[in-house]
Amino acid sequence: xTVSPDSHAPEIGTADNRSRADRxxxxxxxxxxxxxxxxxxxxxxPNGLSEEEAAxxxxxxxxxRLPRTARAGLLKLYVRQFKSPMVYLLLAxxxxxxxxxxxxxxxxxxxxxxLNAVIGGLxxxxxxxxxxxxxxxxxxxxxxxxxxxxxxxxxxxxxxGDVLRLxxxxxxxxxxxxxxxxxxxxDESLLTGESLPLEKxxxxxxxxxxxxxxxxxxxxxxxxxxxxxARALVVACGNDTQIGRxxxxxxxxxxxxxxxxxRLEQASRLIGFATLVAIAGLAAVQLAQGVxxxxxxxxxxxxxxxxxxxxxxxxxxxxLSIATARMADRNVIVRALPAVEGLGACTLIASDKxxxxxxxxxxxxxxxxxxxxxxxxxxxxxxxxxxxQGTIAVEGGAPSQQELAGFNELARSAALCNEAExxxxxxxxxxxxxxxxxxxxxxxxxxxxDPGGLKATQEELGMIPYEPQRRYAAVFTADAGxxxxxxxxxxxxxxxxxxxxxxxxxxxxxxxxxxxxRALAAAAAMAGQGYRVLAVARGTVxxxxxxxADPGSLRYLRLLGLVGLMDPLRPEVPDALRRCRSAGVxxxxxxxxxxxxxxxxxxxxxLGTGDPVVVTGAxxxxxxxxxxxxNDLVRGAEVFARVEPVQKLRIVQALQQSGHLVAVxxxxxxxxxxxxxxDIGVAMxxxxxxxxxxxxxxxxxxxxxxxxxxxxxxxxxxxxNVRKLIYLLISTGLGEIVLFLLAIVAGLPLPLFAxxxxxxxxxxxxxxxVALAFEKGEPGVLERRPRLRDESLFxxxxxxxxxxxxxxxxxxxxxxxxxxLARGLPEAEAxxxxxxxxxxxxNVHAINARSERLxxxxxxxxxxxxxxxxxxxxxxxxxxxxxxxxxxxxxxVRPVSLTDWLLVAALALSLLAVMEIRKLVSARRGSxxxxxx
Ligand code: ADP
Ligand code: MG
Numbered sequence: 061x062t063v064s065p066d067s068h069a070p071e072i073g074t075a076d077n078r079s080r081a082d083r084x085x086x087x088x089x090x091x092x093x094x095x096x097x098x099x100x101x102x103x104x105x106p107n108g109l110s111e112e113e114a115a116x117x118x119x120x121x122x123x124x125r126l127p128r129t130a131r132a133g134l135l136k137l138y139v140r141q142f143k144s145p146m147v148y149l150l151l152a153x154x155x156x157x158x159x160x161x162x163x164x165x166x167x168x169x170x171x172x173x174x175l176n177a178v179i180g181g182l183x184x185x186x187x188x189x190x191x192x193x194x195x196x197x198x199x200x201x202x203x204x205x206x207x208x209x210x211x212x213x214x215x216x217x218x219x220x221g222d223v224l225r226l227x228x229x230x231x232x233x234x235x236x237x238x239x240x241x242x243x244x245x246x247d248e249s250l251l252t253g254e255s256l257p258l259e260k261x262x263x264x265x266x267x268x269x270x271x272x273x274x275x276x277x278x279x280x281x282x283x284x285x286x287x288x289x290a291r292a293l294v295v296a297c298g299n300d301t302q303i304g305r306x307x308x309x310x311x312x313x314x315x316x317x318x319x320x321x322x323r324l325e326q327a328s329r330l331i332g333f334a335t336l337v338a339i340a341g342l343a344a345v346q347l348a349q350g351v352x353x354x355x356x357x358x359x360x361x362x363x364x365x366x367x368x369x370x371x372x373x374x375x376x377x378x379x380l381s382i383a384t385a386r387m388a389d390r391n392v393i394v395r396a397l398p399a400v401e402g403l404g405a406c407t408l409i410a411s412d413k414x415x416x417x418x419x420x421x422x423x424x425x426x427x428x429x430x431x432x433x434x435x436x437x438x439x440x441x442x443x444x445x446x447x448x449q450g451t452i453a454v455e456g457g458a459p460s461q462q463e464l465a466g467f468n469e470l471a472r473s474a475a476l477c478n479e480a481e482x483x484x485x486x487x488x489x490x491x492x493x494x495x496x497x498x499x500x501x502x503x504x505x506x507x508x509x510d511p512g513g514l515k516a517t518q519e520e521l522g523m524i525p526y527e528p529q530r531r532y533a534a535v536f537t538a539d540a541g542x543x544x545x546x547x548x549x550x551x552x553x554x555x556x557x558x559x560x561x562x563x564x565x566x567x568x569x570x571x572x573x574x575x576x577x578r579a580l581a582a583a584a585a586m587a588g589q590g591y592r593v594l595a596v597a598r599g600t601v602x603x604x605x606x607x608x609a610d611p612g613s614l615r616y617l618r619l620l621g622l623v624g625l626m627d628p629l630r631p632e633v634p635d636a637l638r639r640c641r642s643a644g645v646x647x648x649x650x651x652x653x654x655x656x657x658x659x660x661x662x663x664x665x666x667l668g669t670g671d672p673v674v675v676t677g678a679x680x681x682x683x684x685x686x687x688x689x690x691n692d693l694v695r696g697a698e699v700f701a702r703v704e705p706v707q708k709l710r711i712v713q714a715l716q717q718s719g720h721l722v723a724v725x726x727x728x729x730x731x732x733x734x735x736x737x738x739d740i741g742v743a744m745x746x747x748x749x750x751x752x753x754x755x756x757x758x759x760x761x762x763x764x765x766x767x768x769x770x771x772x773x774x775x776x777x778x779x780x781n782v783r784k785l786i787y788l789l790i791s792t793g794l795g796e797i798v799l800f801l802l803a804i805v806a807g808l809p810l811p812l813f814a815x816x817x818x819x820x821x822x823x824x825x826x827x828x829x830v831a832l833a834f835e836k837g838e839p840g841v842l843e844r845r846p847r848l849r850d851e852s853l854f855x856x857x858x859x860x861x862x863x864x865x866x867x868x869x870x871x872x873x874x875x876x877x878x879x880x881l882a883r884g885l886p887e888a889e890a891x892x893x894x895x896x897x898x899x900x901x902x903n904v905h906a907i908n909a910r911s912e913r914l915x916x917x918x919x920x921x922x923x924x925x926x927x928x929x930x931x932x933x934x935x936x937x938x939x940x941x942x943x944x945x946x947x948x949x950x951x952x953v954r955p956v957s958l959t960d961w962l963l964v965a966a967l968a969l970s971l972l973a974v975m976e977i978r979k980l981v982s983a984r985r986g987s988x989x990x991x992x993x
Contacts, residue, residue: 089268090237090295091275098237098293104221106239108205117219124218124234124297126281126304137184141177146365153361153814160354164950165815172818179826183374187381200750202226202233203492205291210481210492222294226279227479228287228527229729229749235301236279236292238262242523242609243288248273250282251302257286272302284751286729289479289525324786325373327854331790332368338797339363345804355810362814363800366821367793371829375789376782379833383778391762392771393745399757401782402740403775406645407846408720409768410700410712410738413651413658414495414592415747416725416765417665418627421445422499426591426624427452429466434578435622437463441503446482446489448505468507470620473559473598475504475511476518477535479525482511494526496594499625500561521556522609528652528728529705532562534614536606556606557598560617563654564595565702570614571597583622587656590664591624634666636766644845645772646720648698650708655701668698677703685710691717705730712738721849723768725760726752742768769842777837779847780912784832786853788909789825791865792902796820798870799898803877809887811877816895819941819951823934824902831906831930836923838911857912861978865908868974869901872967892953893964899938900968903931908975913983915976 090098099105109117141147150173157166200215205223215233218224223239226232238244240262249255252273264276272280279285279292281301298304339360346356380401384394394400414420423445429437439459443450452459452467459467480493482501491498501511519538526533536558560567564583568576579595586593599617606613640647647667651658655674662672675697683689685707694714703711705728712734715722724738727748732755735741743756744763753759760767796817803811812820876897880890906927910916921928941947942955956964 088295090235091266091270091278092268093237095237095239095262095293098295099239102221102293102295104223104293106223107208108223109219109221110207114204114206114217114219114222117221118217121219122298123216125216126298126301134181134185137188138177138181140184141180142173146368147173147176149361149364150818153358156354156357165358168815168950169818172822175822176826180371180374183378183830187374187377200231200233202230212492218294218297220294220297224292224294226285226290226292227525228285228289229727229751230285231750231754232279232281232283232285234281234294234298235296236290237295238277238279239291239293241288241290242525244290245286245288246279246283247286248280248283250284251280260290262290284729284754287527289523323853324376328369328372331793332364335364335367335793335797338801339367342800342804346810349804349807351810358814359800359810359812359817362812362817363796366817367796369786369789369793371825372786372789375785375829375833378830379781379785380778382830382833383774383781386777387771387774388761390770390774391760391764391767392774393759393761394757395753395759396757399740400775401779402721403723403758403772404777404779405847405849405851406721406723406740406772406775408646408648408715408722409640409765410648410650410708410715410722410724411765411768412725412727412744413649413653413661414627415727415744415763416630416760417633417649417661417667418629420495420627420747420763422495422592422625422627424499424503424623425626426586427467427470427503427621428582428586428624429463429470429621430574430579430619432573434575435582437466439463439467441506443502443506446491446498446502447487448484448502450506452507464507466621468509469598470596470623471500471504471507472509472514473620474500474561474596474623475509475514476537477523477533477559477561477596478511478515479533495627496592496625500623503623521603521606524609524611526562529730530562531566531652532560534558534560534609534611536601536609538603538606555600556603558601558606558614558617560597560599560614561594563702564593564622567595567597567617567619570599570617571619572616574619579619579622583654584656586622586624587654588660589624590626590657590660592627592657593654594623594625596620596623629661629665630764630766632764632766636769637666639769639842640772643769643772643842648700650700650703650711650724652703652705653701655699658699658701662699672698674699674701676701677707680707680710690714694718705734708734709737721846723758725765725768726756728752731755773837773842776841776844776847777835780838780841781833781835783853783858783912784835784909785829787858787861787865787912788832788906789829791862792824792869792905794862794866795869795873795901796898798867799873799877802870802874806874806878808878808881811873811894812891812898813952815951816891816953819938820895820898820902823899823937823941824906827934827937828902828906828927828930831924831926832909834924834926835910836919838914838919857982860982861912861975864978865905865971865975868971869898869905872970873897873901876964876967888952893956893960895951895953896938896942896956896961897964897968899934900965901971903935904968904971905975906931908972911979913979915979916972 088101093101150169154166154169157169201212202215202218203210203212203225204218205225210225218234238260241260244260245257246260247255248258260279261276266275266277279290280303282303343356343360347353380397383400387394411417424441427439427441428435437454439452439454441450441452454463478497478500480491480497480501482489482491482498484505504511521536521538523536524534536556538556560570564579568579583593597617597619601613637647649658649662649667655676659672659674662668673696675693680690680693680703683693691714694711695718700711708726708731712722712724721739723740723742724734725742725744726735727744729749729751732751735743735752735755740758741756742758742760743752745759745761746763758771799811873894877890877894880893881887907916910927911918941951942953948954
């Protein structure tokens, strides 16, 4: 597969003969050129471009990116804010004010409209900015060949003429001419809508006029590799790719809002409707009382604006995007916003083993050589990490010459049947590829073999790449000079060798003259020590079979031995598992590995009960997916071992059926269905494939199980904060309605004018609401049971606290107003004090809303500086308005004395006391039944 690093860099175009590539029209029929012709036309070679040439092309032609649907700019967002019924109402109010000559009212309403639009626009902008920032973190990485050396780069840095390597699960980063491939099939549904796998072949002959769907020698940007491996030449980048030319197709249709937001939109419509009915009732009473039609209309509009939580969906979107940013800090990238709150309700995590629970830093620790009779020599391998220093010791000390030859033979086959690359540079080790493969290269290096050189001297005829569902890999070489393993094929055509490594169960049927039972027992014993066990075998095949990479030729192989690899456990996992348990989240392990290995690792991590219940893929297969027996097995299991990727989906479905809200991790192509089906699909940022990432809701940038737990914690915090926001907005709205209701029923003059209501709404909600989204978690978020899957946001607790707070605010405000008037204060002065009271009430209530269950002071108030700043800013803005000539006239307010301010503030603070008492009482009564909160 790999081109030897010591071969020469290709002839690359210099400044003056580069013109050919320049002229190459975008319409070149790359599919009908041979690989060699395509390479020549791109002035590239089998070893790729040089770094300098690639850099020059990148400068000249630009990055390999598709045009994005431009992000809405601030101005556009601002304009968008005016498309709302609430704004139409306010505009109507402006017109009416103008009509009756209330110039200052009209101007004020107009200014409020602008401010609302600016605030709303900024909020949406912030939400979109963080989404775009996350987008950036999701960049695709590709493996390119530059001057014969493989390197991993950002797909955006690809240029025409680059040669790259692709494997199953990868997204095709540009339009490519295939140079060579093994078992290559792709999914082109993005381009064609056809979702059947398409086989591709570098050697196929394709007519120049062939339609896209028949261009079997090409890979198109945006499609995905389902199986196999390929080496391919970049022939078109960015806008010049097929998908780039039809980029309009990609311009994402307006995405439906996440369910939580949709539910909220519904709820705010409902609340809005109820408010309108209440307002209509009030208006009728006022009209009957002889208030002028215009005043009634203006107040109704202002009341609607103040009390209807129309800004709620946007505020919640902002809250979720704040949570998203926090999760990103804890290595969880959120691809789908609903997953933020979904994580908080998760009851079960089905986790991969390798890389997620373990470090994915494999090292060969043990090699068990086999002879015809069975296990013969047991070698312990020394050394640390990926460094090539370390020796093999056998029971008697140093191995004999013959034993050493045996170890060499095995290491050699494993290094040939290998897709990884490694370079030792002093103490630094640079490696690329699967960690199992890397570990075998390190073993070879410890035994003094040069892995790179070995590959270069052994011509590779064909290969069967490793795919998880197959559990083995094979490489066919034209191994001529191998001592003792005759190079002649059965047909005398010049033979070939095949080197195979993989699970013993997969290799046994290919091997000859081996006692299967004894071998399996030896593997189980090794697995019982927690080793990941791989078998290595070798044999001769015909050259023809080797070139075809024929799996049918894998017969009469000789089992060379078993290898035990150690993968250290992630140190943070045991604690994360404990936290899951206290949070009421079960964890199961799903692995393709040996049941014994899985059992030992589960036990060491403390996953499940002391001796975990292990269910194997074979047991599930016998039970038959969907059957009762299958479901029972799944429900009882703590570890699933030797499961096939396809079974993962069935496991997830069975778990969901038994009532779990399932988060599942996955990395391969075959995991995509399970990831998509799970309530929360979690993919790996480092180890996972592009396909898995595309199907997931969340991505772990560090592949670490503990990050999922952090995500659950943040998910719960986010959900709590969403509730707090809703609580604050709805209860203050209710307070205003109650005030008006009581005042009008009692026959008092209008408590607040339209402009005053608008001002109240602006300085409180406009400034304060989003600050609640910055609340950090309350103590014990991870000690609660998960919330129920379909728990309503408007549950008993919510209703109770909204009614208490809103009712109390409204009633107090009414009583205060009544008292002011009764004391003989002029109406204007009473309104002045009442408005101050309402602003203070809403300031105080923002503090209340910090927690639904705990005292507002259970967490230091300084823990959320945004909230303090918001409350202070709101109060400061109001006090400023009292003194600002012009504004104070429009608002009908004037400075109040310190004593008055203190009196009003004391009254407002009583709301704090009331709500603290309510929290105490409901804590005494225990958590609300049925909600688990
Ligand atoms: P896990 O669930 O722990 O990630 P995998 O599905 O990756 O396990 O691996 C399952 C089995 O496939 C392993 O036990 C091993 O026998 C085999 N295997 C894994 N990686 C390779 C490889 N690179 N080459 C050959 N066989 C492999
Ligand atoms: Mg794996």
